[in-house]
Amino acid sequence: MPTNAAIAVSLLVAGAVSVALRALPFLVIEPLRRSPVVRYLGTHLPAGIMVILTIYSLSGVPLRTWPNALPETLALGATIGLHLWRRNAVLSILAGTGLYVVLSSWVFASGGSIA
Amino acid sequence: MPTGNSQQDPGHRQLGHRSAELRLAIRDTIGVGLGLFPIGLAFGVLVVQSGFDWWWAPLFSTVVYAGSMEFLMVGLITAATPLTSIAATTFLVNSRHLFYALSFPRHRVEGPLAKAYATYALTDEAYALTATKTHDEMSSTRIIAIQVLCQSYWVSGGIIGALSGSALPSSLKGFGFALVALFAVLAVDAIRATGDIASPVLGVGCALIAMNIAPNQMLVVALSLYVVATLIRYRKRRFSIVAEGPETGMCDAD
Numbered sequence: 001m002p003t004n005a006a007i008a009v010s011l012l013v014a015g016a017v018s019v020a021l022r023a024l025p026f027l028v029i030e031p032l033r034r035s036p037v038v039r040y041l042g043t044h045l046p047a048g049i050m051v052i053l054t055i056y057s058l059s060g061v062p063l064r065t066w067p068n069a070l071p072e073t074l075a076l077g078a079t080i081g082l083h084l085w086r087r088n089a090v091l092s093i094l095a096g097t098g099l100y101v102v103l104s105s106w107v108f109a110s111g112g113s114i115a
Numbered sequence: 116m117p118t119g120n121s122q123q124d125p126g127h128r129q130l131g132h133r134s135a136e137l138r139l140a141i142r143d144t145i146g147v148g149l150g151l152f153p154i155g156l157a158f159g160v161l162v163v164q165s166g167f168d169w170w171w172a173p174l175f176s177t178v179v180y181a182g183s184m185e186f187l188m189v190g191l192i193t194a195a196t197p198l199t200s201i202a203a204t205t206f207l208v209n210s211r212h213l214f215y216a217l218s219f220p221r222h223r224v225e226g227p228l229a230k231a232y233a234t235y236a237l238t239d240e241a242y243a244l245t246a247t248k249t250h251d252e253m254s255s256t257r258i259i260a261i262q263v264l265c266q267s268y269w270v271s272g273g274i275i276g277a278l279s280g281s282a283l284p285s286s287l288k289g290f291g292f293a294l295v296a297l298f299a300v301l302a303v304d305a306i307r308a309t310g311d312i313a314s315p316v317l318g319v320g321c322a323l324i325a326m327n328i329a330p331n332q333m334l335v336v337a338l339s340l341y342v343v344a345t346l347i348r349y350r351k352r353r354f355s356i357v358a359e360g361p362e363t364g365m366c367d368a369d
Contacts, residue, residue, distance in 0.1 A: 001166045002195055008174075010192050010201055015178040017205040018212070022237045025216030040349045042218035043309060045342070046246045048318030049214065050302035052337045053239060055322040057295045059333055072295070079296040083303050093146040093296040100292035114292050 061113045071108050075100035133256050140260030146300070147240045148268040150293030151182075155272020158185060162277050165189050169277035176270045181238060184208050211338050215242045220250040220258065229259050236262040243298065247305045317344050 002010075032038045058076070061069045079096030083089070100114070155176070162172040167189075175185045184205055191201055219242055224233045241262045245253055306315055318341055325337035 002192060006195075007167070007171065007192050010196070010198065011175060011178040011188065013198050013201050014184060014188055014205040015180070017202050018179055018181045018184065018209050019235050021206065021209050021212045022215070023234045025213050026221060026234060029216045036353075037346070037349055038217060040352075041342070041345060042246075044311060044314050044345050044348070045214065046218055047302060047305035047309060047311060047314040048321070048341050048345070049211075049338065050243065050247070050298050050305050051315045051318035052322045052334070052341060053243070054295060054298040054302055055319065055326075056334045056337070057298055059326060071289075072292075075292055076295065076299060079299050080303060083300050089300050089304070090142075090146045090149075092300050093149055093293055096296040096299075097149065097289070097293040100296075101289040104289040104292075114289060114295065 058114075067108045069113075071100060071103035072114070074103060136254050136256040137260050140257045140264060143244050143257070143261050144264040144268070146293075147244060147265060147297055150297050151240065151265060151268040152272040154182065154294065155269045156276035158182070159273040159276020159278070160280060161186065161189055162273070163280045165193050169274070169280075172273040172277035173270050176266070176273050179205075180236065180266065180269075181205075181209055181212075182269065207332060207335060210335050211239075212237060212242075214338055214342060215246070218242075218246040220245055220253045223250060223253050223255055224258050225255040229255060233258060233262060236266055238262075238265065240265050240297070243301045247301050247308065249308070313348070314345070317341060317348075320344075 029038065054076075058069075058072055061072050063069050075096050078099050079092050082095055083092035086092070104114070158176075159169075159172045162175065163169055175188060179185050179188060187204065187208065188201070191204065196204075215237055219233075219237055221230060221233050221237075224230050244261050244265075245258055302315060302318075306312065318337075321340040321344060322333070322337045324340060325333045329336040
């Protein structure tokens with residue numbers, strides 16, 4: 001186990017890089033806020049970024065071994081379907097997650113790749 | 116404290132406005148909290164099971180405050196990874212945050228300290244909750260409250276997880292799916308807000324390409340491809356508007 005000082009230095013390095021990545025773009029972005037291309041990106045990026053984050057958060061799920069991502073597919077389908085129907089984010093997330101917990105804890109004994 | 120209920124009293128109205136914004140922020144973050152708190156619990160358990168004292172869990176979550184990176188840091192630190200490798204890994208894992216400035220409404224946040232906190236706490240979840248709504252409806256109070264609440268869910272989950280350690284029941288699993296569901300719900304909302312189907316289709320395409328050409332850096336590669344593809348769309352659109360005559364604004368929707 002590293003010393004407390006070594007742990008702290010490692011954390012400070014990772015923290016500094018994290019904050020720099022979040023802060024530096026604003027130095028360039030703030031003056032560009034009114035530029036048409038930045039406004040276009042601001043309007044058109046979020047939907048695709050959310051789709052990419054969804055796929056990324058599912059990317060560790062194995063497709064070729066049982067249960068072939070069945071719990072994830074069912075729970076994701078239920079989440080999206082419910083959200084298209086009721087438009088209630090909390091309900092959609094709660095119901096989708098509840099279904100996934102049931103599927104991965106009980107229905108598919110060895111299934112469920114998301115902790 | 117003003118006790119009058121006159122609607123003309125601007126101070127009172129602002130106070131009422133602020134608590135209304137706080138209620139909105141609480142409502143905004145309930146869904147995210149369902150994901151952040153249990154994953155925070157898991158993170159806290161991991162910290163103590165890896166040999167750290169319990170109080171390192173809240174320190175990880177305040178010094179680094181980037182969920183996936185915090186999980187990685189536990190392994191990197193116990194393996195005594197060189198600082199240069201830690202810096203490079205953090206850059207790769209968190210480089211998606213470079214794109215968040217484009218649509219995070221930080222210009223709505225008032226005051227230098229609040230702006231600094233908004234920048235420091237610009238996580239995936241904070242970005243997802245704020246950037247998918249129109250910037251006009253996001254007040255300074257609401258943005259900061261959303262970010263403070265997100266960090267509170269995460270840090271309190273970490274502390275409770277670290278203190279209860281391995282005593283947590285492991286029979287129930289799958290709560291991490293809440294983050295998948297969150298991203299999916301926000302994608303639906305964002306598509307609804309813009310009515311733009313091409314963006315999610317491009318997103319899926321970029322994600323699939325990135326998974327095949329760079330499975331270990333899927334997220335960074337997919338996001339880079341997606342920004343480039345969106346820039347190409349912008350150029351083509353501008354070209355067609357110039358060719359047909361500039362009768363409409365290029366980006367009137369905001």
